[in-house]
Amino acid sequence: xxxxxxxxxxxxxxxxxxxxxxxxxxxxxxxxxxxxxxxxxxxxxxxxxxxxxxxxxxxxxxxxxxxxxxxxxxxxxxxxxxxxxxxxxxxxxxxxxxxxxxxxxxxxxxxxxxxxxxxxxxxxxxxxxxxxxxxxxxxxxxxxxxxxxxxxxxxxxxxxxxxxxxxxxxxxxxxxxxxxxxxxxxxxxxxxxxxxxxxxxxxxxxxxxxxxxxxxxxxxxxxxxxxxxxxxxxxxxxxxxxxxxxxxxxxxxxxxxxxxxxxxxxxxxxxxxxxxxxxxxxxxxxxxxxxxxxxxxxxxxxxxxxxxxxxxxxxxxxxxxxxxxxxxxxxxxxxxxxxxxxxxxxxxxxxxxxxxxxxxx
Amino acid sequence: xxxxxxxxxxxxxxxxxxxxxxxxxxxxxxxxxxxxxxxxxxxxxxxxxxxxxxxxxxxxxxxxxxxxxxxxxxxxxxxxxxxxxxxxxxxxxxxxxxxxxxxxxxxxxxxxxxxxxxxxxxxxxxxxxxxxxxxxxxxxxxxxxxxxxxxxxxxxxxxxxxxxxxxxxxxxxxxxxxxxxxxxxxxxxxxxxxxxxxxxxxxxxxxxxxxxxxxxxxxxxxxxxxxxxxxxxxxxxxxxxxxxxxxxxxxxxxxxxxxxxxxxxxxxxxxxxxxxxxxxxxxxxxxxxxxxxxxxxxxxxxxxxxxx
Numbered sequence: 001x002x003x004x005x006x007x008x009x010x011x012x013x014x015x016x017x018x019x020x021x022x023x024x025x026x027x028x029x030x031x032x033x034x035x036x037x038x039x040x041x042x043x044x045x046x047x048x049x050x051x052x053x054x055x056x057x058x059x060x061x062x063x064x065x066x067x068x069x070x071x072x073x074x075x076x077x078x079x080x081x082x083x084x085x086x087x088x089x090x091x092x093x094x095x096x097x098x099x100x101x102x103x104x105x106x107x108x109x110x111x112x113x114x115x116x117x118x119x120x121x122x123x124x125x126x127x128x129x130x131x132x133x134x135x136x137x138x139x140x141x142x143x144x145x146x147x148x149x150x151x152x153x154x155x156x157x158x159x160x161x162x163x164x165x166x167x168x169x170x171x172x173x174x175x176x177x178x179x180x181x182x183x184x185x186x187x188x189x190x191x192x193x194x195x196x197x198x199x200x201x202x203x204x205x206x207x208x209x210x211x212x213x214x215x216x217x218x219x220x221x222x223x224x225x226x227x228x229x230x231x232x233x234x235x236x237x238x239x240x241x242x243x244x245x246x247x248x249x250x251x252x253x254x255x256x257x258x259x260x261x262x263x264x265x266x267x268x269x270x271x272x273x274x275x276x277x278x279x280x281x282x283x284x285x286x287x288x289x290x291x292x293x294x295x296x297x298x299x300x301x302x303x304x305x306x307x308x309x310x311x312x313x314x315x316x317x318x319x320x321x322x323x324x325x326x327x328x329x330x331x332x333x334x335x336x337x338x339x340x341x342x343x344x345x346x347x348x349x350x351x352x353x354x355x356x357x358x359x360x361x
Numbered sequence: 362x363x364x365x366x367x368x369x370x371x372x373x374x375x376x377x378x379x380x381x382x383x384x385x386x387x388x389x390x391x392x393x394x395x396x397x398x399x400x401x402x403x404x405x406x407x408x409x410x411x412x413x414x415x416x417x418x419x420x421x422x423x424x425x426x427x428x429x430x431x432x433x434x435x436x437x438x439x440x441x442x443x444x445x446x447x448x449x450x451x452x453x454x455x456x457x458x459x460x461x462x463x464x465x466x467x468x469x470x471x472x473x474x475x476x477x478x479x480x481x482x483x484x485x486x487x488x489x490x491x492x493x494x495x496x497x498x499x500x501x502x503x504x505x506x507x508x509x510x511x512x513x514x515x516x517x518x519x520x521x522x523x524x525x526x527x528x529x530x531x532x533x534x535x536x537x538x539x540x541x542x543x544x545x546x547x548x549x550x551x552x553x554x555x556x557x558x559x560x561x562x563x564x565x566x567x568x569x570x571x572x573x574x575x576x577x578x579x580x581x582x583x584x585x586x587x588x589x590x591x592x593x594x595x596x597x598x599x600x601x602x603x604x605x606x607x608x609x610x611x612x613x614x615x616x617x618x619x620x621x622x623x624x625x626x627x628x629x630x631x632x633x634x635x636x637x638x639x640x641x642x643x644x645x646x647x648x649x650x651x652x653x654x655x656x657x658x659x660x661x662x663x664x665x666x667x668x669x
Contacts, residue, residue: 144648
């Protein structure tokens, strides 16, 4: 019989190998899923993981899209990873993302049609602040009343979605839009546009900020006392308290940071790729970022790679939809499967498998 | 007030509450064994789609409900295997279950939105349901609603009054002690997880087949998360879960009626009220230090790894 034996410390080799193993297992299971849908599994996997990058027919469109989609995923996941490391579970990034986009757009549109160069920076600040404020609701309720931050942050996503619907059809609706829901096209207004910085790369300000966030998180976690406290609080909460870590301060900080980063991601999305506030401009990056954070082992560099991979599955999924008529939700199930496999094979990181012989204690 | 009939409101309240109640009572048992399954939303939505698909395809609502239960339990089994045998983090695994369930359900339901499910007959004769006032409130529902109340009673009885309940609670309070006493911690937890999944799946199937009578992607709209909040609200007590579910259902049913009546309040404000009320109630419950700390199962969310 097999028996698990706890490792004294997580295996370094398996820490790196398990995400790769999980991706391979997901490809196999995903292939089976595609086969069950009556599609050629090998072709489907090739279209999702290979064609967007290397098939010349699609690559010119698909390659830039990788950064466009990876930007928000990485930005949100970096913020979430800090909290997840400390045992603070912000799973409402989608709501903070929406609120950042709403507040940023509202700030910009309030000055319409001003051409001032200060408007875009102001929108960025408004977006970050709104995301931060939305995340501070669960943070304050957690620290003041010990209310579960998982449930509050998640429930606030639904509240944010209703506010979005209200804004898109009311307050922020384009007055020249003939009554259709949705705001003005922010990416067509010079002072509010988040442009592609280098042609045909997909690089926009959100991607730049995401890369900066990766570097900052890396420095924070490896060189700074605060990063050490975050790691300690997650691994040994009691020891952390004796070491002078203030749990409430950490909760505020982790939730606030992840909220601000999610708000930024929303602002950059709505001024760039999405282009306007509309009822459904949010496509679930806030939730997919949870998968990205875990797949990247809550490590900044890992998250960078995981974000790029997850962006690839988005684009490959769209391509598979186009080429093989694979239904769009299949890719969402595929991404969920990836997290399952990752969590399953993670047992190898923390435990050794021993074969137990009968009669030996 | 606003032309709302209190009797239809109460009837609507009971119907609206039942999916959440079913999911909550299942999760309550799971948490009593010390396991936190955040995948309720994923199991519910999968139950909703499978229940709907099977009910439409076979024409039998009963088979639909069974399919909903089976699919909820199947998803719960993945969670159980990962958290109990492969010792994964319960929070992360529960989230994975929800994300996977949302994707899977959308995939399974392609082509089904707008189809009409078979009509579910009420168990009581029209003569009883036609009685004034108490008729529609007591006798005008589908069987699943009566089942949900019976389930609450059964869970209350088993948890509080039987030896099995004592073992379940022991496992949830201190799995190491329960293990030392010879109880099969993992087996008991797996069974509770399967039960929770079946309940959530049934709740989902009820939602799509009876309440909405349609399949819409993402139709549970956070009901699974509200069920999780209800367990906290109920301080892990079955009858309070019933109370909480009906309270939540009351808010939801009332805001829907107010929307229909065209009250001078923005629709979005009304639509967000169930979530806001849930958060407020959560805050009130958790701010009472003694109550929250006393009733939460002590081993909730902790990984059990038998070393002996």
